Amino acid sequence: MFQPDIQITHSWYLKYSYEERTVEAYSGYFQDKLLPDVKFTLFCSVLDSSKCRVIISTIPCRRPNAMVRIVLEARERKNDDVYNNGWDDCCTFIRDIHIYDPRCCWNCKGDSGHFVTCFNFKCYITWRGFNELQQSVNCDLYSHLKNFLTVPDFSDTIIVIDEKEILVHKIILAAYSPVFLTMFKSGMTESSNNRIIVTDIEIEIMEKVVEFMYTGTINPIPEYDVLLSIMKVADKYEINNLKILCEQKLSEKMTIKNVFEILEKNSLYGGPLLATNVVYFMIKNKLSIIKSKDFEDFHSRKPELLSQFFIHSIVDANNANK
Numbered sequence: 001m002f003q004p005d006i007q008i009t010h011s012w013y014l015k016y017s018y019e020e021r022t023v024e025a026y027s028g029y030f031q032d033k034l035l036p037d038v039k040f041t042l043f044c045s046v047l048d049s050s051k052c053r054v055i056i057s058t059i060p061c062r063r064p065n066a067m068v069r070i071v072l073e074a075r076e077r078k079n080d081d082v083y084n085n086g087w088d089d090c091c092t093f094i095r096d097i098h099i100y101d102p103r104c105c106w107n108c109k110g111d112s113g114h115f116v117t118c119f120n121f122k123c124y125i126t127w128r129g130f131n132e133l134q135q136s137v138n139c140d141l142y143s144h145l146k147n148f149l150t151v152p153d154f155s156d157t158i159i160v161i162d163e164k165e166i167l168v169h170k171i172i173l174a175a176y177s178p179v180f181l182t183m184f185k186s187g188m189t190e191s192s193n194n195r196i197i198v199t200d201i202e203i204e205i206m207e208k209v210v211e212f213m214y215t216g217t218i219n220p221i222p223e224y225d226v227l228l229s230i231m232k233v234a235d236k237y238e239i240n241n242l243k244i245l246c247e248q249k250l251s252e253k254m255t256i257k258n259v260f261e262i263l264e265k266n267s268l269y270g271g272p273l274l275a276t277n278v279v280y281f282m283i284k285n286k287l288s289i290i291k292s293k294d295f296e297d298f299h300s301r302k303p304e305l306l307s308q309f310f311i312h313s314i315v316d317a318n319n320a321n322k
Contacts, residue, residue, distance in 0.1 A: 008032045008125040027276035043272040061091040065128040073120040149214035161203045177237040224253040235269035247274035
């Protein structure tokens with residue numbers, strides 16, 4: 001049956017203070033009423049006086065069949081520059097946009113009395129669904145690769161952790177990880193000996209990472225503490241799709257008891273998607289968050305990590321009073 005395109009629109013703005021050298025990041029959810037099963041998370045921040053970065057992710061974590069058009073608007077008229085692209089990987093769209101154009105911004109006084117530059121953005125998404133063909137191709141490919149994980153014929157490399165071994169294939173590791181690719185191409189000892197000695201990762205965690213590289217998933221999805229350890233390894237080896245999967249699943253497993261640990265670990269090796277979801281979880285549950293016994297301790301140890309929470313709490317309270 002023919003499914004017409006769904007047009008989704010979302011607007012937001014940023015402020016940049018040249019005098020204070022501060023930026024205001026924007027993050028939030030948006031959703032179209034015609035897409036009840038799909039949410040979008042958006043993170044946008046000014047990188048410097050001429051460039052900003054926009055990150056849009058889909059939930060669930062699957063590659064969408066969609067086009068994205070981002071328009072940088074002037075106060076009274078639209079800028080002509082647009083970005084028209086699809087998603088880069090399974091679920092995340094990332095683009096850097098040049099913003100240095102007097103037509104695209106206006107100056108006003110911020111809360112501190114300094115002049116700040118404001119930018120208006122509008123995002124248009126032409127949604128055609130999820131890329132089922134790509135999903136089918138991936139599933140078929142992974143079904144074959146999985147056989148080499150469970151019966152590792154032709155394996156040419158061994159990962160060694162505490163005298164335990166994981167038989168793997170260089171081509172699979174190199175395809176997923178730029179770090180492994182560089183290791184194998186550089187003629188390092190690991191490449192010539194076909195043995196990768198790992199001393200800072202538990203064997204169970206590395207097995208999960210290898211499982212993802214051969215199957216495209218982790219089954220069953222582990223608890224949040226294991227996901228945090230997997231995300232750390234994904235960050236170390238730059239396995240971006242695994243890192244995104246961890247961020248998605250950690251967002252689903254977030255609770256009052258574990259949110260501070262997730263926030264702290266995400267600051268070390270996480271990404272903007274999880275950072276956005278942490279802030280919005282804390283805003284949604286801010287009364288319980290502030291009353292929790294861990295809040296005061298965390299605030300005394302890591303006050304900088306709570307800055308976005310406090311900023312959004314103030315904005316949320318102001319909106320509620322309007």
